[in-house]
């Protein structure tokens with residue numbers, strides 16, 4: 001049994017801690033904030049419970065597999081509801097695409113929009129299912145130390161189906177012509193932090209989960225999943241210390257042997273860094289012990305940041321769903337302002353969650369719990385004035401497009417933006433979702449999970465493999481724990 005420290009209590013840190021404890025180690029998690037969960041924390045104000053980050057529960061099998069490793073099921077910790085409809089997309093005032101939970105109904109809906117597209121959707125989804133199967137049962141669990149891991153017969157056979165070298169944009173256009181269907185099919189790649197042009201078609205596996213498996217919701221909010229992992233971690237004997245800011249990884253004879261936390265040194269045999277990779281390297285290690293230089297990070301394509309609003313409204317809304325995407329503006333223009341020419345968007349797309357439609361535990365009776373998200377380029381300067389400008393834009397669009405005038409019904413309002421991500425999570429450039437999943441930043445081309453110069457120091461989380469999103473972060477923690485355990489056993 002080794003004494004292992006984990007920095008950060010996000011999904012990756014918690015999953016790593018659980019896995020390491022299950023492997024017989026003595027694990028302590030240090031979290032700088034006052035609650036566990038990282039980007040998936042919750043905000044409680046006057047009877048409203050807002051999820052601060054993730055709200056789309058996709059890839060339910062990944063959660064099931066993780067809990068099953070520990071003899072548990074998600075339902076042992078939280079109740080899931082499959083949303084029907086899964087979500088809706090507002091293209092214009094009278095043009096709303098409501099995405100049903102049933103795949104057969106979705107096929108019919110496609111057919112009403114573009115003749116022949118129902119059949120094409122079935123074909124698309126058959127291939128996406130293969131990608132999901134190969135990607136999510138095999139590729140995603142590789143530690144990506146070396147290319148050799150990917151060279152086995154199974155994977156080579158799979159490569160043919162994966163469309164790694166085709167870009168998502170042109171791939172979708174081979175199947176669909178109608179711009180509304182194209183926007184629907186392209187939307188899931190936004191979770192990966194890059195444009196469809198820059199994303200390999202492999203990621204149509206996201207369409208499989210979003211449109212075929214469906215969208216789920218943990219009653220009480222997404223943070224219930226964090227509470228589930230915290231409970232499981234406690235059962236395994238993991239100690240979670242909040243309000244514990246890690247300042248330094250202590251290295252002796254090329255080996256991580258402790259942490260400086262709130263100015264006190266604690267000794268350990270090994271360290272898993274689950275805080276943002278860039279922060280750990282730049283602020284907790286001297287230059288000669290880092291895997292990557294400042295220049296390396298400057299050249300990375302970060303996933304977007306976001307401007308978020310958490311809003312309590314003292315009336316019920318109409319004509320919106322649990323998840324509503326406002327895609328009434330030009331996606332490509334907004335994408336340019338995020339990726340090519342980082343600037344505040346002129347006419348942003350935005351997303352609104354109204355989870356109180358499904359869940360009456362997260363808002364007082366007769367009221368709504370709204371979370372609004374505008375994707376933004378990382379690294380922008382944000383100010384109160386700028387946030388308010390966008391708030392007014394969003395309010396007007398909600399009113400014009402859905403008929404809900406909420407301006408005089410807002411009883412809670414809190415904004416969250418680039419500088420908050422930097423302050424609260426030490427996020428490089430205030431990124432919200434880590435590192436973009438472009439081809440140049442996939443698998444072995446992502447920042448490595450192992451420090452090359454410091455023994456027993458590993459990295460986990462959305463800036464390393466497999467990438468951004470809750471399921472990948474859980475997988476990341478699991479991979480790192482297994483690799484570290486193997487390494488510790490070999491070394492002892």
Ligand SMILES: Cc1cc2nc3c(=O)[nH]c(=O)nc-3n(C[C@H](O)[C@H](O)[C@H](O)COP(=O)(O)OP(=O)(O)OC[C@H]3O[C@@H](n4cnc5c(N)ncnc54)[C@H](O)[C@@H]3O)c2cc1C
Pocket residue numbers: 007008009010011012013030031032033036037038039040052053054055056057058244245246247274275276279306308373424425426432433434460461462463467468469470471473
């Ligand atoms: C607004 C938003 C919406 C999202 N929506 C979705 C969604 O709908 N579905 C989905 O699957 N994913 C979504 N994501 C992505 C998902 O939330 C992340 O990929 C995932 O939560 C990242 O987990 P992590 O453990 O890598 O990082 P984090 O959650 O950031 O965990 C890192 C932890 O390290 C801590 N830390 C940092 N510095 C220190 C230090 N010096 N000392 C101690 N602790 C430190 C931080 O406080 C934090 O708790 C969303 C993210 C955001 C921000």
